[in-house]
Amino acid sequence: MHEISLVRNIFRTLEEEFPYDFGQIRDIYLTVGLLSNVQPIAMENAFQAVLEDEPRYRKTKLKVEVLPILIHCSDCDKNTAVEQYRFVCTFCGKPSKEVIQGEELLIKKVEFED
Numbered sequence: 724m725h726e727i728s729l730v731r732n733i734f735r736t737l738e739e740e741f742p743y744d745f746g747q748i749r750d751i752y753l754t755v756g757l758l759s760n761v762q763p764i765a766m767e768n769a770f771q772a773v774l775e776d777e778p779r780y781r782k783t784k785l786k787v788e789v790l791p792i793l794i795h796c797s798d799c800d801k802n803t804a805v806e807q808y809r810f811v812c813t814f815c816g817k818p819s820k821e822v823i824q825g826e827e828l829l830i831k832k833v834e835f836e837d
């Protein structure tokens with residue numbers, strides 16, 4: 724289950740970023756593109772599993788936001804949201820492989836305890 728290692732990486736990144744305040748992090752907001760091969764539900768399950776081993780993170784919550792896939796059409800110079808994996812411009816009908824959103828796996832923000 725690669726989500727477990729993703730969750731561990733997230734914690735490691737945050738520990739490096741906030742070495743002194745890490746214990747105060749309450750919410751981790753994650754942005755996950757539809758093309759990133761990460762299932763939000765699998766991510767949440769992995770998060771719970773990691774918390775079992777890491778009692779110091781017990782109060783931390785994970786919030787996953789899923790981003791739709793966007794492609795860019797160079798003919799129209801417009802962006803289209805991809806539905807059902809049809810990589811086609813809605814304005815002119817031309818296929819496009821220029822993905823401008825949907826592959827990300829990012830820590831968007833963290834919220835600390837007051």
Ligand SMILES: [Zn+2]
Nearest residue numbers: 796799812815
């Ligand atoms: Zn187009």
